[in-house]
Amino acid sequence: MQDFTTRLEALASQSLLRTRRVVEGPQGPLLQVEGTQELSFCSNDYLGLANHPALIDAATDALQRYGMGAGASPLISGHSRAHESLESELAAFVGTPSALVFGSGYMANLGVTAALVGKGDTVIVDRLAHASLIDGARLSGASLKVFPHNDAVRLEQVLARCTTGRKLVLTDAVFSMDGDLAPLAALAAVCGRHDAWLLVDDAHGLGVHGPQGRGSLALAGVRAAHVLTMGTLGKAAGVAGAFVAGDAGVLAWILQRARTYMFSTAHPPALAAATSASLALIAREDWRRERLQALAAQLRAGLAGLPWSLLPSATAIQPLIVGENATARALSAALRAQGIWVPAICPPTVPKGTARLRISLSALHTSADVARLVAALTALA
Numbered sequence: 551m552q553d554f555t556t557r558l559e560a561l562a563s564q565s566l567l568r569t570r571r572v573v574e575g576p577q578g579p580l581l582q583v584e585g586t587q588e589l590s591f592c593s594n595d596y597l598g599l600a601n602h603p604a605l606i607d608a609a610t611d612a613l614q615r616y617g618m619g620a621g622a623s624p625l626i627s628g629h630s631r632a633h634e635s636l637e638s639e640l641a642a643f644v645g646t647p648s649a650l651v652f653g654s655g656y657m658a659n660l661g662v663t664a665a666l667v668g669k670g671d672t673v674i675v676d677r678l679a680h681a682s683l684i685d686g687a688r689l690s691g692a693s694l695k696v697f698p699h700n701d702a703v704r705l706e707q708v709l710a711r712c713t714t715g716r717k718l719v720l721t722d723a724v725f726s727m728d729g730d731l732a733p734l735a736a737l738a739a740v741c742g743r744h745d746a747w748l749l750v751d752d753a754h755g756l757g758v759h760g761p762q763g764r765g766s767l768a769l770a771g772v773r774a775a776h777v778l779t780m781g782t783l784g785k786a787a788g789v790a791g792a793f794v795a796g797d798a799g800v801l802a803w804i805l806q807r808a809r810t811y812m813f814s815t816a817h818p819p820a821l822a823a824a825t826s827a828s829l830a831l832i833a834r835e836d837w838r839r840e841r842l843q844a845l846a847a848q849l850r851a852g853l854a855g856l857p858w859s860l861l862p863s864a865t866a867i868q869p870l871i872v873g874e875n876a877t878a879r880a881l882s883a884a885l886r887a888q889g890i891w892v893p894a895i896c897p898p899t900v901p902k903g904t905a906r907l908r909i910s911l912s913a914l915h916t917s918a919d920v921a922r923l924v925a926a927l928t929a930l931a
């Protein structure tokens with residue numbers, strides 16, 4: 551016990567102690583938080599669908615039909631008609647033969663990685679890949695190698711040295727703390743040349759990138775049997791859960807071997823039904839993506855003269871690098887005092903010395919909302 555108290559104090563003294571706040575109502579640009587209303591720039595609800603009436607109606611109808619809980623894992627009796635339909639819709643949406651729904655993106659990355667590679671194989675991960683990909687790589691028991699961020703040339707050198715076993719390359723499509731894009735066409739080509747699988751984590755691209763929001767692979771024009779995509783359903787899609795999509799043969803294998811799929815209760819059918827409704831809106835409502843682009847442009851122009859710099863991001867994630875943990879936390883606190891919620895992201899989530907404000911935009915923000923944030927940051931600078 552004593553030990554943990556000391557360790558917690560050490561975290562606190564380095565401004566590394568994480569805390570939670572209690573949100574009292576639905577997601578949206580304005581959040582009710584512990585008795586106050588705050589303008590939020592911290593959600594991954596990029597398209598503003600998390601509180602959309604069509605999703606709530608679809609879930610409500612499905613609750614009447616299926617009840618609340620899935621009752622069992624998908625391979626026992628938890629796989630409902632709602633899940634079955636959603637999987638076909640997801641596969642069609644991202645343009646692959648097959649898709650499989652998981653309880654969360656974290657579980658999908660763990661399960662898929664360990665299903666594809668194991669002892670005697672090699673998994674090669676982008677240096678800035680999401681924690682769930684790194685954890686999946688470790689859990690798989692394969693030899694773990696890292697390639698420099700977005701460097702397809704160095705990746706090819708690493709792959710060329712792997713002469714035995716299977717090879718799996720893991721990358722985010724949109725890097726969650728930087729907002730930059732992986733060179734997916736180059737990575738897919740390199741993997742193809744070296745007989746390696748490529749698993750692309752499109753948590754932040756699905757719904758936002760590509761024609762009709764079909765994702766980062768659609769944006770890059772990449773479609774190949776050795777490329778798998780993982781999309782999360784709790785971010786732009788506004789619900790919860792995740793899926794992996796790709797070639798039917800490899801998906802059939804993942805169904806047999808992904809332990810986070812086999813040994814976990816299926817996510818509730820009502821969530822699958824809500825996700826189907828969400829996919830229809832994502833495909834139909836281009837205005838949400840257009841609004842995001844316009845808001846990002848407004849923010850970037852507005853913050854251009856500040857001492858801190860925005861990373862070059864064309865996505866809904868706009869990180870403002872401030873450097874020191876304490877500075878990032880002080881800025882976040884000063885904004886909060888004005889009713890604006892922008893999270894400070896510090897190591898170990900990001901590399902030392904690159905603490906930042908992670909500004910995330912939603913299609914439901916107005917240009918007045920962005921102007922308010924720009925004015926507040928300008929005054930603080």
Ligand SMILES: *Cc1c(COP(=O)(O)O)cnc(C)c1O
Pocket residue numbers: 653654655656657659680682722726751753754782783784791792
């Ligand atoms: C959020 C996220 C995940 C995890 O997805 P969940 O459905 O929230 O578990 C995986 N990868 C990336 C890049 C993410 O941003």
